[in-house]
Amino acid sequence: GAVVSQHPSRVICKSGTSVKIECRSLDFQATTMFWYRQFPKQSLMLMATSNEGSKATYEQGVEKDKFLINHASLTLSTLTVTSAHPEDSSFYICSATGWGLAGGGSYEQYFGPGTRLTVT
Amino acid sequence: RKEVEQDPGPFNVPEGATVAFNCTYSNSASQSFFWYRQDCRKEPKLLMSVYSSGNEDGRFTAQLNRASQYISLLIRDSKLSDSATYLCVVNQAGTALIFGKGTTLSVSS
Numbered sequence: 381g382a383v384v385s386q387h388p389s390r391v392i393c394k395s396g397t398s399v400k401i402e403c404r405s406l407d408f409q410a411t412t413m414f415w416y417r418q419f420p421k422q423s424l425m426l427m428a429t430s431n432e433g434s435k436a437t438y439e440q441g442v443e444k445d446k447f448l449i450n451h452a453s454l455t456l457s458t459l460t461v462t463s464a465h466p467e468d469s470s471f472y473i474c475s476a477t478g479w480g481l482a483g484g485g486s487y488e489q490y491f492g493p494g495t496r497l498t499v500t
Numbered sequence: 501r502k503e504v505e506q507d508p509g510p511f512n513v514p515e516g517a518t519v520a521f522n523c524t525y526s527n528s529a530s531q532s533f534f535w536y537r538q539d540c541r542k543e544p545k546l547l548m549s550v551y552s553s554g555n556e557d558g559r560f561t562a563q564l565n566r567a568s569q570y571i572s573l574l575i576r577d578s579k580l581s582d583s584a585t586y587l588c589v590v591n592q593a594g595t596a597l598i599f600g601k602g603t604t605l606s607v608s609s
Binding site: 414422423424426429471473475489490491492493494496 | 541542543544545546587591595596597598599600601602
Protein backbone atom coordinates (compact mmCIF):
# COMPACT_ATOMS: atom_id res chain seq x y z
CA GLY A 381 0.00 0.00 0.00
CA ALA A 382 0.87 3.67 -0.16
CA VAL A 383 3.24 5.11 2.41
CA VAL A 384 2.60 8.17 4.52
CA SER A 385 5.17 9.37 7.02
CA GLN A 386 4.83 11.72 9.95
CA HIS A 387 7.48 13.54 11.87
CA PRO A 388 8.08 13.67 14.76
CA SER A 389 6.55 10.50 16.14
CA ARG A 390 6.61 11.86 19.66
CA VAL A 391 7.11 15.33 21.07
CA ILE A 392 7.06 16.78 24.55
CA CYS A 393 6.89 20.54 24.83
CA LYS A 394 6.25 23.18 27.43
CA SER A 395 3.02 25.07 27.65
CA GLY A 396 3.02 28.15 25.45
CA THR A 397 5.41 26.84 22.81
CA SER A 398 4.55 25.90 19.24
CA VAL A 399 4.99 22.50 17.67
CA LYS A 400 5.11 21.64 13.97
CA ILE A 401 4.12 18.21 12.70
CA GLU A 402 4.94 17.12 9.16
CA CYS A 403 2.98 14.68 7.06
CA ARG A 404 4.48 13.35 3.84
CA SER A 405 3.19 11.04 1.14
CA LEU A 406 6.25 9.11 0.03
CA ASP A 407 5.17 7.29 -3.09
CA PHE A 408 2.13 9.09 -4.42
CA GLN A 409 0.84 12.60 -4.91
CA ALA A 410 -1.66 13.45 -2.24
CA THR A 411 -4.32 15.77 -3.58
CA THR A 412 -5.94 15.90 -0.18
CA MET A 413 -4.60 15.44 3.30
CA PHE A 414 -6.61 15.19 6.47
CA TRP A 415 -5.63 15.89 10.03
CA TYR A 416 -7.23 13.94 12.85
CA ARG A 417 -6.87 13.99 16.59
CA GLN A 418 -7.52 11.12 18.94
CA PHE A 419 -7.82 11.37 22.70
CA PRO A 420 -7.44 8.22 24.82
CA LYS A 421 -10.27 5.73 24.33
CA GLN A 422 -11.96 8.03 21.83
CA SER A 423 -12.45 7.73 18.12
CA LEU A 424 -10.48 9.73 15.61
CA MET A 425 -11.94 13.17 15.16
CA LEU A 426 -11.35 15.13 11.99
CA MET A 427 -9.75 18.50 12.60
CA ALA A 428 -9.30 19.83 9.09
CA THR A 429 -9.14 18.96 5.42
CA SER A 430 -6.25 20.26 3.39
CA ASN A 431 -6.12 20.47 -0.38
CA GLU A 432 -2.83 21.25 -2.06
CA GLY A 433 -2.46 24.93 -2.83
CA SER A 434 -5.57 26.10 -1.03
CA LYS A 435 -6.61 27.00 2.48
CA ALA A 436 -7.54 24.23 4.84
CA THR A 437 -11.16 23.65 5.79
CA TYR A 438 -11.57 23.34 9.54
CA GLU A 439 -14.21 21.36 11.37
CA GLN A 440 -16.53 23.12 13.74
CA GLY A 441 -14.88 23.76 17.07
CA VAL A 442 -11.32 23.61 15.75
CA GLU A 443 -9.54 26.96 15.98
CA LYS A 444 -7.83 27.74 12.72
CA ASP A 445 -5.54 30.30 14.34
CA LYS A 446 -4.35 27.75 16.84
CA PHE A 447 -3.93 24.82 14.47
CA LEU A 448 -2.16 26.18 11.42
CA ILE A 449 -2.20 23.93 8.39
CA ASN A 450 -0.08 24.36 5.31
CA HIS A 451 -0.28 22.11 2.25
CA ALA A 452 2.27 23.66 -0.06
CA SER A 453 2.99 20.64 -2.22
CA LEU A 454 1.41 17.38 -3.30
CA THR A 455 3.60 15.45 -0.90
CA LEU A 456 3.75 17.59 2.23
CA SER A 457 1.30 19.04 4.71
CA THR A 458 2.21 20.55 8.05
CA LEU A 459 0.19 21.13 11.20
CA THR A 460 1.48 23.69 13.67
CA VAL A 461 -0.01 23.74 17.14
CA THR A 462 0.55 27.28 18.32
CA SER A 463 0.80 28.23 21.98
CA ALA A 464 0.21 24.65 23.01
CA HIS A 465 -1.52 23.89 26.31
CA PRO A 466 -1.83 20.65 28.26
CA GLU A 467 -5.34 20.10 26.88
CA ASP A 468 -3.79 19.91 23.40
CA SER A 469 -1.95 16.76 24.43
CA SER A 470 -3.24 14.10 22.07
CA PHE A 471 -2.42 11.71 19.25
CA TYR A 472 -2.36 13.64 15.98
CA ILE A 473 -2.69 11.59 12.81
CA CYS A 474 -2.66 12.66 9.20
CA SER A 475 -4.03 10.76 6.26
CA ALA A 476 -3.57 11.30 2.58
CA THR A 477 -5.51 10.38 -0.47
CA GLY A 478 -5.08 10.70 -4.18
CA TRP A 479 -6.80 9.38 -7.25
CA GLY A 480 -5.80 5.98 -8.43
CA LEU A 481 -4.30 4.76 -5.17
CA ALA A 482 -6.53 1.72 -5.07
CA GLY A 483 -6.26 1.08 -8.76
CA GLY A 484 -9.79 2.15 -9.41
CA GLY A 485 -12.31 4.78 -8.49
CA SER A 486 -11.92 4.51 -4.76
CA TYR A 487 -10.43 7.26 -2.67
CA GLU A 488 -8.74 5.02 -0.16
CA GLN A 489 -6.86 6.93 2.47
CA TYR A 490 -3.58 6.02 4.03
CA PHE A 491 -2.55 7.08 7.49
CA GLY A 492 0.69 8.32 8.84
CA PRO A 493 1.98 6.62 11.99
CA GLY A 494 0.80 9.50 14.15
CA THR A 495 2.46 12.02 16.44
CA ARG A 496 1.98 11.81 20.16
CA LEU A 497 2.06 15.31 21.60
CA THR A 498 2.48 15.89 25.31
CA VAL A 499 2.31 19.44 26.60
CA THR A 500 3.62 19.93 30.12
CA ARG B 501 -27.65 10.50 15.95
CA LYS B 502 -23.98 9.69 15.36
CA GLU B 503 -22.90 9.33 11.76
CA VAL B 504 -21.33 5.92 12.29
CA GLU B 505 -22.39 3.72 15.19
CA GLN B 506 -20.74 0.59 16.46
CA ASP B 507 -21.12 -1.61 19.49
CA PRO B 508 -18.00 -0.73 21.49
CA GLY B 509 -17.72 -4.19 23.03
CA PRO B 510 -15.40 -5.46 24.29
CA PHE B 511 -15.84 -8.80 22.62
CA ASN B 512 -13.89 -11.43 24.52
CA VAL B 513 -13.59 -14.67 22.55
CA PRO B 514 -11.40 -17.77 22.65
CA GLU B 515 -9.02 -18.64 19.86
CA GLY B 516 -10.79 -20.28 16.96
CA ALA B 517 -14.10 -18.53 17.59
CA THR B 518 -16.11 -16.73 14.96
CA VAL B 519 -17.05 -13.18 15.82
CA ALA B 520 -19.18 -10.62 14.01
CA PHE B 521 -19.18 -6.84 14.28
CA ASN B 522 -21.97 -4.60 13.11
CA CYS B 523 -22.08 -0.98 12.13
CA THR B 524 -24.75 1.45 10.97
CA TYR B 525 -24.28 4.75 9.20
CA SER B 526 -26.66 7.67 8.93
CA ASN B 527 -25.63 9.41 5.70
CA SER B 528 -27.33 7.70 2.78
CA ALA B 529 -25.01 9.58 0.41
CA SER B 530 -22.00 7.66 1.72
CA GLN B 531 -20.17 6.00 -1.13
CA SER B 532 -17.20 4.16 0.29
CA PHE B 533 -17.04 1.83 3.21
CA PHE B 534 -14.12 0.35 5.04
CA TRP B 535 -13.04 -1.60 8.04
CA TYR B 536 -9.87 -0.37 9.70
CA ARG B 537 -7.95 -2.01 12.47
CA GLN B 538 -6.27 0.00 15.20
CA ASP B 539 -3.84 -1.43 17.68
CA CYS B 540 -3.26 0.29 20.99
CA ARG B 541 -1.47 3.65 20.56
CA LYS B 542 -1.00 3.10 16.82
CA GLU B 543 -2.50 4.60 13.72
CA PRO B 544 -5.47 2.89 12.03
CA LYS B 545 -4.59 0.49 9.25
CA LEU B 546 -6.91 -0.44 6.43
CA LEU B 547 -8.21 -3.96 6.89
CA MET B 548 -10.50 -4.11 3.91
CA SER B 549 -12.84 -2.13 1.77
CA VAL B 550 -16.49 -3.16 1.78
CA TYR B 551 -18.34 -3.67 -1.47
CA SER B 552 -22.04 -3.98 -2.15
CA SER B 553 -21.62 -7.55 -3.32
CA GLY B 554 -19.81 -8.50 -0.15
CA ASN B 555 -16.18 -9.46 -0.11
CA GLU B 556 -13.88 -11.87 1.59
CA ASP B 557 -10.21 -11.74 2.44
CA GLY B 558 -9.01 -14.91 4.06
CA ARG B 559 -10.72 -15.24 7.43
CA PHE B 560 -12.41 -11.86 7.08
CA THR B 561 -15.75 -11.29 5.37
CA ALA B 562 -17.36 -7.90 4.97
CA GLN B 563 -20.95 -7.22 3.98
CA LEU B 564 -22.77 -4.03 3.05
CA ASN B 565 -26.50 -3.44 3.01
CA ARG B 566 -27.13 -0.03 1.49
CA ALA B 567 -30.89 -0.19 1.99
CA SER B 568 -30.45 -0.71 5.72
CA GLN B 569 -27.26 1.38 5.89
CA TYR B 570 -25.59 -1.47 7.66
CA ILE B 571 -22.08 -2.89 7.44
CA SER B 572 -20.72 -6.03 9.01
CA LEU B 573 -17.40 -7.75 9.52
CA LEU B 574 -17.09 -11.45 10.24
CA ILE B 575 -13.86 -12.94 11.54
CA ARG B 576 -13.54 -16.71 11.42
CA ASP B 577 -11.05 -18.84 13.32
CA SER B 578 -9.94 -15.96 15.53
CA LYS B 579 -6.24 -15.64 16.31
CA LEU B 580 -4.57 -14.00 19.26
CA SER B 581 -3.15 -11.47 16.81
CA ASP B 582 -6.67 -10.38 15.86
CA SER B 583 -6.97 -8.61 19.21
CA ALA B 584 -7.42 -4.94 18.36
CA THR B 585 -10.05 -2.27 17.88
CA TYR B 586 -12.00 -2.52 14.63
CA LEU B 587 -13.19 0.74 13.17
CA CYS B 588 -16.13 1.04 10.82
CA VAL B 589 -15.48 3.86 8.38
CA VAL B 590 -17.53 5.56 5.69
CA ASN B 591 -16.98 8.48 3.35
CA GLN B 592 -17.88 10.15 0.10
CA ALA B 593 -15.28 10.35 -2.63
CA GLY B 594 -12.50 12.75 -1.76
CA THR B 595 -13.87 13.65 1.65
CA ALA B 596 -12.58 12.82 5.07
CA LEU B 597 -13.25 9.45 6.58
CA ILE B 598 -15.96 9.29 9.20
CA PHE B 599 -15.02 6.87 11.93
CA GLY B 600 -17.09 4.89 14.31
CA LYS B 601 -15.77 4.68 17.84
CA GLY B 602 -14.60 1.17 17.21
CA THR B 603 -15.31 -2.28 18.56
CA THR B 604 -12.69 -3.84 20.79
CA LEU B 605 -11.86 -7.49 20.27
CA SER B 606 -9.86 -9.54 22.71
CA VAL B 607 -8.93 -13.07 21.68
CA SER B 608 -7.62 -15.32 24.41
CA SER B 609 -5.91 -18.71 24.38
